[in-house]
Amino acid sequence: MKYKSRLNQPHNLPGTLVCVEGIDGSGKSTQLVILRDWxxxxxxxxxxxxxxxxxxxxxxxxLAKKKNLLSPRTFSLLHAVDFADRLEQIIIPALKAxxxxxxxxxxxxxxxxxxxxxxxxxxxxxxxxxxxxxxLTLYFNVSEEVSLERIxxxxxPKFYEAGMDxxxxxxxxxxxxxxxxxxxxxYKKMIDEYGLxxxxxxxxxxxxxxxFRNKVKEVLAQKGIIL
Amino acid sequence: MKQYKSKHGYEGLLIVIEGTDGSGKSTQINRLKRWIEDQSYGVMVSEWKTSKFIADAINDAKERNLLNATxxSLLYAADFADRLENIILPALKAxxxxxxxxYIYTAYARDVVRGHNIxxxxxxxxxxxxxxxxxxxxxxxxxxxxRIIGTTGLDYxxxxxxxxxxxxxxxxxxxxxxxxxxxxxxxxxxxxxxxIDGTLSEKEIHKKIISEVKNILDM
Numbered sequence: 001m002k003y004k005s006r007l008n009q010p011h012n013l014p015g016t017l018v019c020v021e022g023i024d025g026s027g028k029s030t031q032l033v034i035l036r037d038w039x040x041x042x043x044x045x046x047x048x049x050x051x052x053x054x055x056x057x058x059x060x061x062x063l064a065k066k067k068n069l070l071s072p073r074t075f076s077l078l079h080a081v082d083f084a085d086r087l088e089q090i091i092i093p094a095l096k097a098x099x100x101x102x103x104x105x106x107x108x109x110x111x112x113x114x115x116x117x118x119x120x121x122x123x124x125x126x127x128x129x130x131x132x133x134x135x136l137t138l139y140f141n142v143s144e145e146v147s148l149e150r151i152x153x154x155x156x157p158k159f160y161e162a163g164m165d166x167x168x169x170x171x172x173x174x175x176x177x178x179x180x181x182x183x184x185x186x187y188k189k190m191i192d193e194y195g196l197x198x199x200x201x202x203x204x205x206x207x208x209x210x211x212f213r214n215k216v217k218e219v220l221a222q223k224g225i226i227l
Numbered sequence: 228m229k230q231y232k233s234k235h236g237y238e239g240l241l242i243v244i245e246g247t248d249g250s251g252k253s254t255q256i257n258r259l260k261r262w263i264e265d266q267s268y269g270v271m272v273s274e275w276k277t278s279k280f281i282a283d284a285i286n287d288a289k290e291r292n293l294l295n296a297t298x299x300s301l302l303y304a305a306d307f308a309d310r311l312e313n314i315i316l317p318a319l320k321a322x323x324x325x326x327x328x329x330y331i332y333t334a335y336a337r338d339v340v341r342g343h344n345i346x347x348x349x350x351x352x353x354x355x356x357x358x359x360x361x362x363x364x365x366x367x368x369x370x371x372x373x374r375i376i377g378t379t380g381l382d383y384x385x386x387x388x389x390x391x392x393x394x395x396x397x398x399x400x401x402x403x404x405x406x407x408x409x410x411x412x413x414x415x416x417x418x419x420x421x422x423i424d425g426t427l428s429e430k431e432i433h434k435k436i437i438s439e440v441k442n443i444l445d446m
Contacts, residue, residue, distance in 0.1 A: 060284040063280065064280050071312045073308045074281075074305050077305035080301045084301055087297075127350065130297055
């Protein structure tokens with residue numbers, strides 16, 4: 001029995017799955033919130049789900065991060081647990097009920113970050129083979145320099161977001177740039193591989209939202225929902 | 228000079244004891260550990276689901292009945308990855324004889340019964356080193372049932388109640404463990420398990436195990 005990843009086939013559920021991806025400071029969360037409010041104002045059924053937020057495991061992951069105890073592979077698996085939990089408890093039921101599901105980060109975050117940490121790309125993709133293919137994924141492309149400016153305007157980069165566990169550099173700012181550059185490189189590989197839609201994160205909030213709404217309208221129109 | 232004849236290239240040896248709950252693994256592991264120590268080797272034992280952080284998360288989730296087949300599988304995989312990197316590999320590299328109470332075959336058996344695809348599972352554990360020897364303690368389900376009921380009692384997860392095989396505890400255990408046994412049977416040949424009749428006396432089983440282990444220790 002050959003294993004077929006669900007990530008490469010349409011989900012055939014009544015709902016619509018829209019995801020945003022990109023490194024921190026790319027403005028993706030802001031865009032998703034504006035989009036959600038717009039969809040709600042049009043009386044659409046919408047739910048929102050965030051990366052690493054399930055009750056099941058997120059506390060364990062946070063605790064382990066604090067103590068810097070786990071290897072990249074173990075981390076990868078813990079994030080997969082979190083994702084699998086949200087997928088089965090939140091995302092799939094909502095898609096079955098016809099909701100528009102808005103996901104702030106999806107499996108591509110794992111593919112980008114874990115691989116940037118040295119995890120085998122094919123291994124982590126297969127681990128997430130149980131996931132549902134999104135109807136639309138926007139990749140907010142922002143440079144690591146801009147990301148650093150926005151994220152660290154009033155604080156220094158945190159241990160993991162700077163990839164300090166990889167011991168690339170003792171300087172958190174320097175380490176942040178090197179690590180996030182790797183993450184961005186992994187995202188860029190996925191534009192073709194998974195059909196991520198790239199959006200220039202340097203554009204204005206207004207322009208990005210117009211572009212985002214148009215993309216969402218297209219996807220919904222294919223399902224017979226005209227906004 | 229290499230101390231042992233190992234399959235995975237590390238200096239130590241990796242010996243696995245597999246079998247379902249109540250098959251007598253722990254008893255045999257204790258005896259084997261003592262015996263190997265008596266031969267002047269360093270021995271380390273590691274049990275399934277005992278990593279620091281993750282084991283607690285698993286127990287907590289099980290208690291609150293929060294797991295589905297996928298999170299169940301991935302949490303155990305995370306526990307394994309953590310133990311492998313922090314406990315098992317360092318011990319193997321240092322030249323210990325590592326005895327493992329359950330290994331990836333436990334995950335294969337349980338997760339296939341819970342509906343997962345074996346190819347997905349093999350990928351999940353594809354970095355695990357090949358053991359030098361795997362013992363499988365084969366015990367029929369009726370005897371397992373008696374042993375479990377007489378000691379710990381039937382447990383929700385050991386009885387596979389999460390997959391809804393039967394609302395009757397006894398029956399659910401019977402079906403679930405029966406299916407796990409079928410999976411183990413399939414793996415005997417594929418992975419070259421040394422299958423031992425687990426209904427023999429403790430002493431007889433121990434003798435069989437050490438007669439095999441002698442072949443991979445330099446003695």
